[in-house]
Amino acid sequence: MIIPNRLSALIRLAVADSIKIETTPGYELNMDRWHFPKFVDESVSYDAFGKEPVEACQVCMAGAVLSQSFGAKRYQNLNPESGSEDYNFGRAERNMCRAIDHVRRGGMDQAAMYFLGTAEDGVVGTLKDLKESDLEVLAAAQQVILAGFVHDLGRAEWSTYLDVANYLESEGL
Secondary structure, X not given: OOOOXXXXXXXXXXXXXXXHHHXXXXXXEOOOXXXXXXXXXXXXXXXXXXXXXXXXXXXXXXXXXXXXXXXXXXXXXXXXXXXXXXXXXXHHHHHHHHHHHHHHHOOHHHHHHHHHOOOOOOOOOXXXXXXXXXXXXXXXXXXXXXXXXXXXXXXXXXXXHHHHHHHHHHOOO
């Protein structure tokens, strides 16, 4: 899978993959987990606090992309700081995950910086890499997400992210 070349396209991918996860057996959305699975025996695992069995691989928006578009397996415990024996994050994939997570929380300036780091060299960009008009667009998008953020879900509604993606695309982002 190739990382989309526009932030708007990355947002659409994250929403589409998250919606797929909602109906994929053995997965559930949990915005507090990157990609937290059943363990090696694939029959039961324990959450990070060791309190109760988890029947499914829990994923956030970025974890949904890792699972649905990048082929991460249900049994892989993944986050941008790690890999597993059979899945290693490249710098660009790490930055993609971080960008998606910042979008989820409404941190559009941080999302843009990490998204700039999904380029071939994988080096995280800076706000200096963006035009002032881009920063204004990102600030407006951030307000939309923050206004629609549902704390119990740990995210906004999917339609909010799609509205933001459409707006970003119309502005060339």
